[in-house]
Amino acid sequence: MKVFIAQFTCLAFLLQIVLAPSIALATEQVATVVEGAPAPFTGTLFNTEATARMLAELELTEETCNLRITRAVGLKQAEMQLSLDQLQIRFDTSTQLSAQRLLIRDQQIDFLQEQFQPPTWYEHPALWVAVGLIIGTGTTIGITYAVNTP
16 A cells, blocks of 8 residues: 555655646637527636636635634633733732632731730739739748747
8 A cells, every 4th residue: 555655655656757848838718608609608618727827726615714714713812811820820820819818817826815814813913913912921931939038
C-alpha cells in the first residue's frame, strides 16, 4: 500500500511539472451565447481554464475566510482565557487576603479575651493587700505584747 501511495504521489508530481506550464500559458476566454446559437440557453460560456480559475478562486476565498474565522476565534479564546485567568488570580488573592484577615481578627479576639479575664480570687491584688495588713497588724500586736510582758 505504501508503495502504491509513493508511486501515485510521484506520478501526480510529474504530471504537475509537465502540465503546469501549459496551464499557466493558456488564455482564459469568456463568450456570451444568445438563444438560437449553438448553446440551447442564454448566458455566459466559460472555457475550462476560466472555470478552473473561478473555482480555484472560490476555494481559495473559502479557505481564506475559514482561516480568518479560525484566527479570530483563536484570538477571542485567548483573550477570554486571559481574562478568566486574571479574574481567577484576583479571586484567589481576595480569598487568601480574607482568610488572613479572619485569622488576625480571631487572634486579636483571643488576645483581648485573655486580657479581659479577671484574675482568680487568690491572684487578686486586694487579697494580698488584706493578707499583708492582717499579717503586719498581727506581727505588730505580737511584738508589742512580747515587749510589754515582763
